[in-house]
Amino acid sequence: MSTLARPITPLEATDIRHRRITDAIIEKIIYASALVSITIIFLIFLFVGKEALPVFTSAQVHQEVTLQKMILPQNYGSPEAPVHYMWQPVSQVPKYSLMPLLLGTLKVTLMAMLFATPLSVLAAIYCTEFAPRWVREIVKPAIELLAGIPSVVLGFFALIVLASWIQKLFDFDYRLNAVNAGIALGLAVIPVMFTIMEDALTAVPRKQRDAARALGATPWQTAWQVVLPSALPGVLAGFILGFGRAMGETMIVLMASGNAAITSWSFTESVRTISATIAAELAEVVFGSPHYHVLFFLGTLLFAITFVLNWLGTRIVNRLRRQLSGAVV
Amino acid sequence: MSTSGTGATMANQFPLLKTEVKAQSASALASADAKMSVDSLDAYYGKRLAVDKVTMPFREKLITAIIGPSGCGKTTLLRTLNRMNDSIPGFRVEGKVLLDGEDIYHSKSDVISLRRRVGMVFQQPNPFPKSIFDNVAFGMRINGLVKDHSALVERVEQALRHAALWDVVKDRLQKSAMMLSGGEQQRLCIARALAVQPEVLLMDEPASALDPISTAKIEELMVELKKDYTIVIVTHNMQQAARVSDFTAFLLNGHLIECCPTPQLFTTPGDPRTEAYITGRFG
């Protein structure tokens, strides 16, 4: 064991104040960055909404379109064959009914959820309750892979390949329609839903499963009647967030839905969604024209709806969580 | 050394005790100055009082041990000495903690320079995931203590020698510190703390996570180090306290029951509670 060979020479500290000032500056910068994130979201609200405002306030815009004209049935077409809802901003008589767009968005989103929800829920249940380990090791990366496919690629696939397959199977009138876009959109949304639902199912404590099995329940009964109800907040949150994602998606619907603003409930006709409308028409619109402002209005509308959905989803999850933890004493 | 019934048994249990007491007379111990001291110290976590009106000295270039059952406040007390509890929300202190006569909790007092003068070694060895050299050099770099690289290298070697680790690591200074064994990592942490040349070294159960051989090495090291540093050690291992320390303080429920020279505490404790603890009736 070595003893002190050399005497200790005292060290001098540099100015401590200098270090403290640097520390304070860095802290301010970090707090400022948090402010930046808040500012960004506000700027989005502000600058998207700002260009939508003239729809409500500008007399010049009102000459062409008003809120009423967008919502209420109009008298387009001819007296013999009136068309009440039509979206055709670029024409001699500009028509701005929102109804075809809203219907289109709804149809595609519903189709996507119809396709994706059962698949996601069942797959999540399989992975958490019944699957052997090696299956889970394959599924997790596969889902991540699916999530990593850019939406433009899914849109491409739906347009070039999927539409032809669907035509062969069902022979719809239109090759590009809500079913086609809906399936592709569902594929895009499955990873989000699956991940959240799987987390929710995994979070259910083992004790509950054990208790059910001890009472003689079969694996399926355990999963369906004990685990799934317990995980309901998470599953619901997954659904709501998936719904929001589906509504906001642009590229897939832009490429695969046919882009015809038709007002009907038929799923097999071409549709136009809000997001696709913005994407398709903004490139050629005249800056500052009523059409321009209406497109920003559509963007604000879309933003508001998805914002509310996200907020709603979180709220429901929190409330159900409180209920559940309160019931399980 | 007294030879009461308990005393004889104690002395047999702690053989080192005999030699230590021979080397230092009671008056020598008493004349040592208090490098640090606490005066009527209360420490609160929110509403909970963890340290209750404790007053005791920590004598210069000697080892003071703080013993007591779990939760008695000994670690809290130790951490008030370098203000490590400052970052815990709701923690506050009443009373004084003095270093060389100055209150370290005074509003004008600088906690950064305090921590350079009062270093700490933790219970679990916690070297940074960096090289051995960078670990030891860390304190000097962040405090801006050394101007040029060769001086830095020299100081790192010095610190590693003080910690009895130089011969073990001198050929692999650039390797990761995580490659060392538990005992070596702890000595690295000691070297790291020594590198900034503190005046006081606080050790929070430094050997409790180590095997007996490493523990013995650490204890040998402590006895060597007290030649240059004031050492305060918290331990739940009474034999360790008896082996290495000059003074021992016994804490119970945040109160200081007694504090006196180590041989005296372990052979003729003044308070029945102390005797109950050291004879293992509770703890």
Next chain:
Amino acid sequence: MKLRLMDKTFVGLTGLAVLIILALLFTILGNIVANGWTRISWEFLSGNPREGMTEGGIFPAIFGTALLVLLMSIFVVPLGVLVAIYFSEYANRTSMLYRWSRSAVDNLAGVPSIVFGLFGLGFFVQWVGRGVDKVFFGGHLAFGQPALIWAALTMAVLTLPVVIVSVEEALRAVPQSFREASYALGATKSQTIFRVVLPDAVSGVLTGGILAVSRGAGEVAPILFVGAAYFLPHLPSKLNDQFMELGYHIFVLTTQSPDVEATKPLLYATVLVLLGLTFLLNVVAIVVRARLRVLSGAAR
């Protein structure tokens, strides 16, 4: 008995769901790979498009995409790291700043991509761009139009949550004992964070950056009218140039090509390149995360 059968059926159904998803995934990938790989060659990757996009290569699109994500990373990674440091090391959970910024980042993650496009147009191009023109170019049109820099900034805003989540997770995984040891040696908070905590969390920074780049290369809607163009004679060289981009190229080629059958081979190959790129990036991110986790303090 009947119960057993029903039970097995339901379990089988759930397994079927997994199979369907996997089958669809591999169908898509298989179709693209099968149809695309024949056209992949060095000339394809390094040459310019010819004959109305039916021949030649897609180098300008690759170059434009690379430039876009590079520029984007310069903005998003530092900002994302700073915000993540705030969340992990500085924030007081009850403070308004924390709740609002947390909420802002969560909401940012849910904004539809087309709305980002509108934001890019309405804020960066129209407002900031026009402002820059007025102040620096005497009113001439230089930056008040679709440009590389605005597209990069728009993408940075879009991918910010991705970086923040990844970095924050890595920061939180750093053991508290490192911070304590650093403070005990007399380090300030910022010294502790930048010399001990952040270096140990570098895997999160890398992963976040790579995932952001993968998102940035794949998203098209935000850049539709903020800078991407279909055919440009030159490669972008200034910040206010327009640029060709892989995803945008695919979109236009798919929907607006006069002869889809003729462009199909090139199209498939381009899709394969984009898919391969994003796939590779994601795999690299996962590997980086796994490898560096082992070396960092979090593994203790």
